[in-house]
Amino acid sequence: MRRLPDILIEPVVRLALAEDLGRAGDVTAMACIPEDARMTAAFASRKSGVLAGVDAVRLAVLALDPQARIDQRLNDGDALSPGAVIAVVEANARAFLSAERTALNLVGRLSGVATLTQAYVQAVAGTAARIADTRKTTPGLRALEKHAVACGGGMNHRFGLDDAILIKDNHVAVCGGVAEAVRRARAFAPHLMKVEVEVDGLDQLDAVLALIDEGAAPDVVMLDNFSLADLRTAVGRVAGRIVLEASGGVDLTTVRAIAETGVDVISVGALTHSAPVLDIGLDAL
Known part of the structure; x- marks a missing residue:
């Protein structure tokens, strides 16, 4: 599994630690734990799932005790079973206990995203559809x-407003029509930037398909809240000429049927906005 560079993870970890330590530090640890005391403990999963965020654990511990020894047993993307040991840490007890909650918050949250993503990927297994995330992420x-979505076998949609053009219904309303919005986007986009447009009905899809002869068609069409029948009709009309993405009304009870219509991508906001935290704990050894 590919790793995120520490430079992307560390600011998040340090911000979370600073939030927890507040203005005076961990007063409980200072009151109860001798300054030079050391402890050994294991991060272990309480439930089955998919691991993501192990580097956040490492960086949280090392931020407060740079001399800590970390024996990492599992990597991001690995399967978790109840009792599976993710890492064993030996560190200054005060520092370790102060870092514990930040480390658990991040690894639990990210493993929950990876685990839910895997459930969606498994639900469409055997079809041509791929599961993608959205920008409905936790700020920061x-x-x-x-990264956690990728750990679960999903693929990433655009990361922000700057790396791809995605024309939504409100953009279309301001431009005066879906075809005009796509033409403007095509004229603006450099050669490496993809253009996607959201359509909410077969009439708008037909307007987009008419742009193929102009050489102004988008790279991707998002079929927003289409019925299964309309999804199948759209797949037939497009006939592989443009990537089709289904969005809206997607959950684990509907995703298989959506995939079987023949769409290429199914984007699921729930992967990041509704994933339950995976229960991971810290056990003193």
Whole structure:
């Protein structure tokens, strides 16, 4: 599994630690734990799932005890079973206990995203459809959450407003029509930038398909809240000429049927906005 560079993770970890330590530091640890005390503990999963965020654990511990020894047993993307040991840490007890909650918050959150993503990927197994995330991420955690989606077998949609053009219904309304919005986007986009447009009905799809002869068609069409029948009709009309993405009304009970219509991509906001935290704990050894 590819890793995120520490330079992307560390600012998130340090901000979370600073939030927790507040103005005076961990007063409980200072009150109860001798300054030079050391402890050994294991980060272990309480439930089955997919691991993501192990580097956040490492960086949280090392931020407060640079001399800590970390024996990492599992990597991002690995399967977790109840009791699976992710890492064993030996560190200054005060520092370790102060870093514990930040480390657990991040690894639990990210592993939850990876685990939910895997469930969606498994639900469409055997079809041609791929599961993608959205920009409905926790502010400040986008790079980490999108990494977690990849750990679960999903693929990443655009990372922000700057790396791809995605024309939504409000853009279309301001431009005066879907075809005009796509023409403007095509004229603006450099050669490496993809253009996607959202359509909410087959009439708008037909207007987009008419742009093929002009050489102004988008790279991707998002079929927003289409019925299954309309999704199948859209796949037939496009006939592989443009990538089709289905969005809206997607959950684990509907995603298989959507995939079987023949769309190429299914984007799921729930991967990041509704993933439950995976239960991971810290056990003193």
